[in-house]
Amino acid sequence: MDPGDNDNHQSPEWVVNMKNLLDGGLALDAKSPWIIGKVPYKWRCVRDTAFYSEMVFIGPLNRRLGQELQGLRHELKIRFLIRLLGGKLERRGRDGDVSRTTEGQRASDGCERDEHDEGGRMVKAMLLDDLAEAMQILEQKTRACYSESFDDLSSVEFVEMMVVDGCFVVELLRLYHQRFNPQSPGVATEYDPIFSNPLTLTALRRDLVQFENQLPFFILEKLYELINKKNKIDHQHAVPLEVLAVTFFDPLLPQHNAASKLDTNKPKAHLLDVFRSSFLNSEKVLKKGKSQIKSRLNPNGSIRGVVRHFTSELQEAGMQFKKWKGHDLLDIEFDHNTLRVPQLSINDNTISLLLNFVAYEMSIEHPEPFFTNYVMFWDSLVNSPRDIQIFRKHGIINHLGSEKEVVELFMRCREVIYDLDLGYLYNEIKEVNEYCEQYCESKYSFWWRSLIRERFSSPWTCLSLFAAIILLLLTLLQTFYTVYAYYRSL
Known part of the structure; x- marks a missing residue:
């Protein structure tokens, strides 16, 4: 065939599009690794409510939701932005009448401190242009943090989202810390129902730790810096934003003095990463995290990444279970014949939090899948309501619902977590398996113990x-x- 005939040949549309990409010099690895993305559908099947926002949608991933839902949530964010900028707020009296008060009027009523006081409200001189300009500079860096490109979202719309959503988050954390921290003087938050309604606060906490509901942390830090500057607060001596975040989220899964466990010098991806990091500062966990498992298979081909016997079987083998008081959530230890585990309270808050931790660790190339390993450890121990009853009897699991519900939750997790190569609990799992093998050397001996338990239990x-x-x-x-x-x- 004459090569010139190729010029007259009409290429398919997809071939033309691919040639255009090649001509444009698009590299396959041009996009930097993202840190915020959509939760896979299979994870939503584990617990859909863990990934659905109830009060607010943050960031661009959920912007396509219905107009009515977006409108209700957007109004809340705008109210906080107006408050931050020193605008007028509605004040509803006991008789239902609404009056508008300025920040100066609230201060004169004794409800708010002087604007020049170190922890005071933002002065009216704070300009919205300052926030918009700062976000404009960071726009491209912010876009690169998401798994989607958002080509249909203009620069103006994207920057607006960054300012409105970011200021809402920062102001919420700021005001909460000032109102509920015993060492911080109070501010005028009594007029906002958010701070007087525990159910609303809980819903906001759950929304703001969802993996899809995140803004890059450097955005929040920049906004916080500008807010402190306009408040005439020395940003270097202000309470770190990470501390504000952990103080706000701690009621979801309480820790002892959680804020002190933060490493404020280590970069954070987003708020979910900040709260997650507060559980990783245990000396035991950090020490274990340094050892990585090279393979999930023993020479004989048996899986070593999970416990191979359920709790009821381990109890039959003589293993003891003990609630480990005074230790962090991820601290689990096996010594001789005793498995020591810190108490885990299972409720809607902890389930949502744990699943979002795991979704974050599994959605990116994460070097420290601590919570993924933690959830799989529980999953490998639980197969029936009797397993849960054993843990509840020893005070290790605290759950008000049925044991069957907890079992079904862990079994659904079993279907979506595959990679067990890395795990900080590797040594504990190995020791538990070795212990059980000593007492379950044959199927006959295990069958005999089961028969004794079932037929001679009473x-x-x-x-x-x-x-x-x-x-x-x-x-x-x-x-x-x-x-x-x-x-x-x-």
Whole structure:
């Protein structure tokens, strides 16, 4: 064929598009690694409510939701932005009348401190242009943090989202810390129902730790810096934003002095990462995290990344379970025949939090899948309500619902977590498996222990089995004499 004929050949549309990409010099690895993305559908099947926002949508991933829902949530964010900028707020009296008060009027009423006081409200001189300009500079860096490109979102719309959503988050954390921190003087938050309604605060906490509901942390830090500057607060001596965040989120899964466990010098991806990091500062966890598992298979081909026996089986093998008081959530230890585990309270808050931790660790190339390993550890121990009952009896699991509900949750996690190569609990899992193998060397011995447990668990079952054996022997004896008499008479 004459090469010139190729010029007259009409290429398919997809070929033309690909050539245009090649001509444009687009590299396959041009986009930097993202830190915020959509939760896979399979994870939503584990617990859909863990990934659905109830009060607010933050960031661009959820912007396509219905107009009515967005409108209700956007109004809340705008109210906080107006408050931050020193605008007018609505104040509803006991009789239902609404009056508008300025920041100066609130201060004169004794409800708010002077604007020049170190922890005071933002002065009216704070310009919205300052925030918009700062976000404009960081726009491209922010876009690169998401798994989607958002080409349909203009620069103006994207910057607006950054300012409105970011200021809402920062102001919420700021005001909460000032109002509820005993060492911080109060501010005028009594007019906002958010700070007087525990259910609303809980819903906001759950929304703001969802993986899809995140803004890059450097955005929040920049806004916080500008806010402190306009408040005439020395940003270097202000309470770190990470501390404000952990103080706000701590009621979801309380820790002892959680803020002190933060490493404020280590970069954070977003608020979810900030709160997650507060659980990782345990000396035991950090020490274990340095050892990485090279392979999930033993030479004989058996999986070593999970416990191979459920809790009821381990108890039959003589293992003891003990609630480990005074230790962090991820601190788990096996010593001789005792498994020590810190108490885990299972409720809607902790389930949502743990699943979002795992979704974050599994959605990116994360070097420290601590919570993924933690959830799989529980999953490998639980297979029936009896397993949960054992943990509840020892005070290790605190759950008000049914044991069956907890079992089903862990079994759904089992279907979506695959990679067990890395795990800080590797040594504990290995020791538990080795212990159990010493007491379960054969299927016969394990079957015999199961039979003893099931048939001799109470005196009534023992009597029933004994009576059945006597009845069987008498029946056999009667049959023998009948047959014997018959043949003797022949």
